[in-house]
Amino acid sequence: MRRVAIVGIGNGKFGIRKDASLRELAFEPVKECLDDAGISLGDVDSMVTGIASDEFSLAFQPSAQIHDYLGFNPKPNFRVEGACASGSMAVRTGWLTVASGIADVVLVVAAEKMNEVNTGVATEILGRAGDSTWEYPFGTSFPGYYAMIASAHMDRHGTTEEQLAMVAVKNHHYGMMNPLAHIQKEVSLEMVLNSFVVAHPLKLYDCCLISDGAAAIILASEEKAKEISKKPVWITGLGCGTDTLGLNERRDLTTLEGTVFAANQAYKMAGVTPDDIDVACVHDCFTIGEICAYEDLGFCKKGEGGKMIEEKQTYLDGKIPVNVDGGLKSKGHPIGATGVSMSVEIVKQLREEAGKRQVKGAETGLSHNIAGSGQAVAVHIYQRD
Amino acid sequence: MRRVAIVGIGNGKFGIRKDASLRELAFEPVKECLDDAGISLGDVDSMVTGIASDEFSLAFQPSAQIHDYLGFNPKPNFRVEGACASGSMAVRTGWLTVASGIADVVLVVAAEKMNEVNTGVATEILGRAGDSTWEYPFGTSFPGYYAMIASAHMDRHGTTEEQLAMVAVKNHHYGMMNPLAHIQKEVSLEMVLNSFVVAHPLKLYDCCLISDGAAAIILASEEKAKEISKKPVWITGLGCGTDTLGLNERRDLTTLEGTVFAANQAYKMAGVTPDDIDVACVHDCFTIGEICAYEDLGFCKKGEGGKMIEEKQTYLDGKIPVNVDGGLKSKGHPIGATGVSMSVEIVKQLREEAGKRQVKGAETGLSHNIAGSGQAVAVHIYQRD
Numbered sequence: 022m023r024r025v026a027i028v029g030i031g032n033g034k035f036g037i038r039k040d041a042s043l044r045e046l047a048f049e050p051v052k053e054c055l056d057d058a059g060i061s062l063g064d065v066d067s068m069v070t071g072i073a074s075d076e077f078s079l080a081f082q083p084s085a086q087i088h089d090y091l092g093f094n095p096k097p098n099f100r101v102e103g104a105c106a107s108g109s110m111a112v113r114t115g116w117l118t119v120a121s122g123i124a125d126v127v128l129v130v131a132a133e134k135m136n137e138v139n140t141g142v143a144t145e146i147l148g149r150a151g152d153s154t155w156e157y158p159f160g161t162s163f164p165g166y167y168a169m170i171a172s173a174h175m176d177r178h179g180t181t182e183e184q185l186a187m188v189a190v191k192n193h194h195y196g197m198m199n200p201l202a203h204i205q206k207e208v209s210l211e212m213v214l215n216s217f218v219v220a221h222p223l224k225l226y227d228c229c230l231i232s233d234g235a236a237a238i239i240l241a242s243e244e245k246a247k248e249i250s251k252k253p254v255w256i257t258g259l260g261c262g263t264d265t266l267g268l269n270e271r272r273d274l275t276t277l278e279g280t281v282f283a284a285n286q287a288y289k290m291a292g293v294t295p296d297d298i299d300v301a302c303v304h305d306c307f308t309i310g311e312i313c314a315y316e317d318l319g320f321c322k323k324g325e326g327g328k329m330i331e332e333k334q335t336y337l338d339g340k341i342p343v344n345v346d347g348g349l350k351s352k353g354h355p356i357g358a359t360g361v362s363m364s365v366e367i368v369k370q371l372r373e374e375a376g377k378r379q380v381k382g383a384e385t386g387l388s389h390n391i392a393g394s395g396q397a398v399a400v401h402i403y404q405r406d
Numbered sequence: 407m408r409r410v411a412i413v414g415i416g417n418g419k420f421g422i423r424k425d426a427s428l429r430e431l432a433f434e435p436v437k438e439c440l441d442d443a444g445i446s447l448g449d450v451d452s453m454v455t456g457i458a459s460d461e462f463s464l465a466f467q468p469s470a471q472i473h474d475y476l477g478f479n480p481k482p483n484f485r486v487e488g489a490c491a492s493g494s495m496a497v498r499t500g501w502l503t504v505a506s507g508i509a510d511v512v513l514v515v516a517a518e519k520m521n522e523v524n525t526g527v528a529t530e531i532l533g534r535a536g537d538s539t540w541e542y543p544f545g546t547s548f549p550g551y552y553a554m555i556a557s558a559h560m561d562r563h564g565t566t567e568e569q570l571a572m573v574a575v576k577n578h579h580y581g582m583m584n585p586l587a588h589i590q591k592e593v594s595l596e597m598v599l600n601s602f603v604v605a606h607p608l609k610l611y612d613c614c615l616i617s618d619g620a621a622a623i624i625l626a627s628e629e630k631a632k633e634i635s636k637k638p639v640w641i642t643g644l645g646c647g648t649d650t651l652g653l654n655e656r657r658d659l660t661t662l663e664g665t666v667f668a669a670n671q672a673y674k675m676a677g678v679t680p681d682d683i684d685v686a687c688v689h690d691c692f693t694i695g696e697i698c699a700y701e702d703l704g705f706c707k708k709g710e711g712g713k714m715i716e717e718k719q720t721y722l723d724g725k726i727p728v729n730v731d732g733g734l735k736s737k738g739h740p741i742g743a744t745g746v747s748m749s750v751e752i753v754k755q756l757r758e759e760a761g762k763r764q765v766k767g768a769e770t771g772l773s774h775n776i777a778g779s780g781q782a783v784a785v786h787i788y789q790r791d
Contacts, residue, residue, distance in 0.1 A: 022506065022507040067646070074466060079534070081458070081489060081531055081533075081534040082777055084488070084782070085777070088782075089648075089651035095648055095664055096647070097647065098782060099488040099491075099498075099777075100487040102469070102485040114486075116506070117502035117503055117505075120505075120507065120508070122505065123407075148466075149466040153471075261452070263470070263473050263483050264480060266470050279479065281480070282481070397473075
């Protein structure tokens, strides 16, 4: 199997980006990652685009807007979609492209411009990522799906609203250290607990943002990577899992089986265990998501996720720092872009370029990205030389 | 590079399928291709889903409906999209998955249920595959894009309306021999020429259908293919190309640069030339599309596509039989499914299982699938042992 490295990274500013169209958003990190790699678009063999929704883009085949605007044609490009995990599915596809031997240098770009539509419409679109026959039509929105997961977790494992809120406090704290974050604002436990209820037990500050943004990376074969980069970061494990469409079909609401399956695949492929992970970006679209991720990724035992955040084990100086870039909670969640943005953050950490939020001596990283309420999940493992 | 074979094929009935939902449509060819390969879903490592539009599916993340309905979870699945070439991009991604070594047996399924919306809405959705800033908003629909290509071809190369019509006559003729075809009806030159004008010079019978349907294949590594199948068909060449978003940016409307680029990549990879192709499925969403394909794929010189159909060189007993399954014109064009359906037809031909439409002794086949009006193109080359 050919080894594949990330040799260039770029991440645009996340936020409400009324100043840029989808294609302009995508251009920013592409330029940045090419500059970072020290190559030009002419050196790139192939491209993969991650975008979650036609409807946010107000287009059909939105990937064509991006290759056209970059001037990448006539070289290959197509779109990969896995809802909120579209970015990681695009990274996976880029990896496959290099590993297969069909290309040596691949650009992976992912973008979403969610604020093209208003929040109500966005909530409608996102709700249809769940079971659009048996759940969504009866009023279940995205916060609703995760509220059911949170309620079940509280019931079964004694997780508290305070523990959920602690995830928000941590991630907003680290978002303050990330200039790319959508919201840079410290929040206290009281602020989170006193914010208005979106879907009980989830309150405003338990929910991620509706953001615009884009991120991009350059992947290269071993030979090209050694030529291009002094600090290649290797993707050594890839896992992908799925779960039922509807929550009503799941055996246990508190476990996302797709995460467990994807993580096991990725750990096995990389030959590592959860204990080897030095830094992780996990899918905290809602605070309960991060707690489930701790457990499903094997960072702690099932039911102990609440305790893990309460003991600050996922802070910068804890057992395993998680979402020290601010996470979806504070950095923002332009859904298609999120997975690639996670890859960018892990590369920064493994290159020791993460500034104030640097995890000292990080050698092995993990990203975990969820489509919808777990219908698909991607886990990648990253290692430096 | 690992060799990859198609070891199972399935194709549901194309048509107006009010009897089945998207997930039910997808189930039909999946069962058929598993039966054809003689394996069960438990033997499949990974899955890729090709679907073109969220809006036709009335869902976000439509691929999750399919893996859930199949019961494929927790194993990997995500969606690949390249508008009307989504099926071929999914085949490409399935090939990458096996060739990379990450999986040995991969299910590629593609489906579209276009008749969930009425023809007017479908035309709106499809129109947005073009330039949704500078062309579509000013009234350009999909027939409009191809009408401009046809007008330019007539102007520059002397192609006639009769020659366009001859493509329809041929494809409807062969559609009669394909029980899966949406429309089984012979049409005469006069019928085509006298049908109403959709977008001059394209008339009703120059345009493909708005269809529902699904197709699926099983891909396997060399070792697994030899274990599973007595008649593996190898995908030996893959090409992917792109073009500008808007037609207004193209140097020559009569050439789709994405096709030329993708074909050259695929021929080079397979080590063949256009003369080696024994049978081809090309993208005849409009009759002019097939004429451009003859030229851009190198089956004839530029400008001689009209002559090629006039001389019946692409009939079953001609120089190179094209679209003898009826093509998009008569078999139908459930946009996401089309590319996989092309793979299914080529495999039938190379296995000599195509019945009345069999190309005698076919050893090398080609499929050519276009996204939109050429924004992305996939070309695959297939060879039997």
